[in-house]
Amino acid sequence: MKIKIELAGKAKTTETTSKTVDALLKELGINSETVIVSVNGEIVPETGRLKENDSVEILKVVSGG
Amino acid sequence: MASCSCGKKPVYERKYEGNSYCASCFKAQFEKRVKRTIREHGLVGKNDTIVVGVSGGKDSSVVLMLMKKIFGKRPDIRIIAVSIDEGIRNYRDKSLEVTKKLAKRLGVEHYTAGFRENLGKGLDEIMKRSHEKLNSCTFCGVFRRYLLNRAARELGATKVCTGHNMDDEAQAVLINYLKGDAKRLARMGPNPSIAKNGKFIPRIKPLRDVPEKESALYAILAGAGNYWGECPYVSGIRFEVRDFLNETETRHPGTKFSFLRTFDSMLPVIRETAKKTKKEIVECGICGEPCSGSVCKVCGLLDKLGIKLERHGQFSIEKTR
Numbered sequence: 001m002k003i004k005i006e007l008a009g010k011a012k013t014t015e016t017t018s019k020t021v022d023a024l025l026k027e028l029g030i031n032s033e034t035v036i037v038s039v040n041g042e043i044v045p046e047t048g049r050l051k052e053n054d055s056v057e058i059l060k061v062v063s064g065g
Numbered sequence: 066m067a068s069c070s071c072g073k074k075p076v077y078e079r080k081y082e083g084n085s086y087c088a089s090c091f092k093a094q095f096e097k098r099v100k101r102t103i104r105e106h107g108l109v110g111k112n113d114t115i116v117v118g119v120s121g122g123k124d125s126s127v128v129l130m131l132m133k134k135i136f137g138k139r140p141d142i143r144i145i146a147v148s149i150d151e152g153i154r155n156y157r158d159k160s161l162e163v164t165k166k167l168a169k170r171l172g173v174e175h176y177t178a179g180f181r182e183n184l185g186k187g188l189d190e191i192m193k194r195s196h197e198k199l200n201s202c203t204f205c206g207v208f209r210r211y212l213l214n215r216a217a218r219e220l221g222a223t224k225v226c227t228g229h230n231m232d233d234e235a236q237a238v239l240i241n242y243l244k245g246d247a248k249r250l251a252r253m254g255p256n257p258s259i260a261k262n263g264k265f266i267p268r269i270k271p272l273r274d275v276p277e278k279e280s281a282l283y284a285i286l287a288g289a290g291n292y293w294g295e296c297p298y299v300s301g302i303r304f305e306v307r308d309f310l311n312e313t314e315t316r317h318p319g320t321k322f323s324f325l326r327t328f329d330s331m332l333p334v335i336r337e338t339a340k341k342t343k344k345e346i347v348e349c350g351i352c353g354e355p356c357s358g359s360v361c362k363v364c365g366l367l368d369k370l371g372i373k374l375e376r377h378g379q380f381s382i383e384k385t386r
Contacts, residue, residue: 033278033311036285043285045078045085047066059293061123061281062232062307 001052008060022046024056034062077282081319088286095283099131099271106255108269109136109224114143116222116266118213119168119175121148121160123284124228126167126291128272132226133171147216147382149209150179152187153296160292165385167290175385178216180208182381184363185372192298194371201298204366211354211363215380217266224257229270232277235321236306238328243302251339254332262346262355276321 004013007028018024021037021044032046038057039048050056066085069075073087086094103109117132119125129146136142146168151157161177168175181187186194188205217225229237234253241250255274257267272280284291313320348354349361356362367373 031308031311031315033276033314036278036282042074043076043088043282045066045075047078047085049066059281059285061278061293062311 001050003050003053004055006055006057016050019050020046021048021050021056024050025058028058030058035059036061076286077279079279081322091279092283092286095275095279096131096134098274100135102255102274103135103269103271106257108226108257108271109142112141113224114145114220114222115224115226115269116145116147116213116217116220117173117226118209118228119146119148119164120157120228121162121164121167121292122228123281123289123291123293124230124233124272124277126164126228126289127280127284127287128226128228129167129173130171130287130289131271133173137171144173145220145222146173146175147213147220148175148177149212149216150177150181150187151205151209152180152189153298154189156294156296159294163290163292168385176216176220176382177385178212178380178382180212183212183215184208184367186370188298191370191372200301202301202303204370205298207362207366214264214266216382218264219380219382222266225266225268227268227270228272228280230272230275230277230280231321231325232307232310234270234273235310235324236303238325239306239310240302243306247335247339248342250328251332251336253328255329264355273325 001016002013003016004011016024016027018027021039022032025032025035025037025046036059037044037046037048038059039050040055066075067078069085069087069090071087071090073090075085076088077091078085109115115132115136117125117129119129129144132144136144146164148161148164150161165175179187188201192201213225238250238253241253255270257269310321344357346355346357347359349356349364350359351364352361354361354363360368
């Protein structure tokens with residue numbers, strides 16, 4: 001399915017087979033401990049489900065000084 | 066996706082507990098946990114003047130908001146926000162603006178103490194001029210702690226409060242283990258650091274029992290409006306340790322929590338061991354600040370960087386109008 005991903009200020013539309021936020025983060029090689037994810041503007045836990053045309057925003061939250 | 070116990074849509078699943086929380090239950094539970102940390106370890110007492118070190122990042126913004134929320138109505142307790150300006154262009158200047166706005170919104174006095182004004186040079190200049198391969202985080206951390214302590218003393222504070230969270234603490238414990246630094250390990254722990262010298266203001270960490278991700282989520286849900294930028298100079302072992310702990314936590318939820326609890330339970334033994342090699346606290350031969358050698362860490366590092374303290378003994382701090 002096709003979803004829109006926004007990560008570190010960059011947005012892209014991509015094909016994925018991931019059906020949950022957790023699976024998507026694994027697919028992208030992102031540790032779930034380090035980010036907060038919003039789907040269609042709403043913050044969701046990693047168990048949150050994804051569907052066609054969802055807009056996913058991934059915010060990096062680990063400190064860097 | 067499991068619902069919150071109140072029936073609303075969840076925003077967070079605490080894996081090591083197996084519970085899901087909606088936004089309002091998460092915020093309430095987070096605040097309860099911070100209050101418990103403060104109460105259990107006696108972090109705040111009657112007539113305390115608390116200087117909160119605020120960088121504008123999520124953790125320090127959250128701790129400032131909560132200290133104001135919890136103690137703002139107590140007439141005997143004074144909360145003051147202090148920022149340290151390291152002089153990092155396009156990073157600290159941006160976060161300082163955010164901090165000033167937050168302090169104003171909360172009705173908290175805000176002060177800034179700068180590297181340049183107090184140490185002669187800002188971090189950008191230090192990094193540009195340095196011929197040595199230096200880990201910026203090491204000396205930046207030493208200078209920041211020194212300036213925050215000096216600022217707290219100038220403002221008559223009885224406590225210095227920082228936004229260190231569970232991740233920061235677990236990383237620091239592991240780094241000190243890896244470096245074999247028992248003395249530094251002995252100074253850690255949940256209780257306020259005990260001032261052995263009148264010039265050291267005891268430090269408190271009310272967010273010590275909350276993971277970094279939860280602090281970030283609270284910042285978003287509570288509208289902290291904090292700065293999310295990353296320092297351009299970050300480097301060192303801390304980031305390898307951070308990644309290791311996060312990877313372990315993902316595979317084994319609860320790792321950071323149990324690691325810190327184990328450390329806390331071993332602390333009396335570590336402190337007993339460290340006592341045997343403890344040095345007497347004396348005054349630095351250059352600046353007069355308390356230290357365990359003839360020259361304090363700040364003056365030692367400044368010397369290594371080729372910086373001569375031009376404002377010996379003086380301290381510059383600016384109040385935000």
